Amino acid sequence: MGWKPAQAWTSRQSVEGYRHFRLVLQGGKGKDRWVELEAVLDASLRRRFPWQQLRDPEQWTSGWQQIPTEDSSQLTEGSAMNSEGSASPRP
Numbered sequence: 001m002g003w004k005p006a007q008a009w010t011s012r013q014s015v016e017g018y019r020h021f022r023l024v025l026q027g028g029k030g031k032d033r034w035v036e037l038e039a040v041l042d043a044s045l046r047r048r049f050p051w052q053q054l055r056d057p058e059q060w061t062s063g064w065q066q067i068p069t070e071d072s073s074q075l076t077e078g079s080a081m082n083s084e085g086s087a088s089p090r091p
Contacts, residue, residue: 005035006062009054016045020064040064 009021021037024046028034033051038044054060 003033005051005054008062008064009037010061010063010065010067012059012061015039015047018042018045019067 003026005023005026007023009023011019011021013019015021016039018039018041020040022040023035024038025036025048026034028051031052034048035051035054036046036048038046049060054062
């Protein structure tokens with residue numbers, strides 16, 4: 001049975017402005033295994049990572065995970081106020 005890493009990855013930290021990646025290549029053996037990933041939104045951004053790094057849940061998650069925004073609670077509150085029909089202040 002061959003080594004089959006996941007096809008989609010989400011980085012916990014931004015990698016040159018991107019967090020979602022897809023598997024392009026894989027190689028190596030044992031502790032020297034590596035994967036090459038490309039950014040989903042910019043195929044020209046390809047980076048090779050040690051397999052051990054991708055197995056660390058503090059750094060990577062397999063699959064494309066939703067990334068929470070920092071201001072999501074403020075946006076939700078603002079949206080709720082607008083959906084209740086509150087009028088905008090008039091000049």
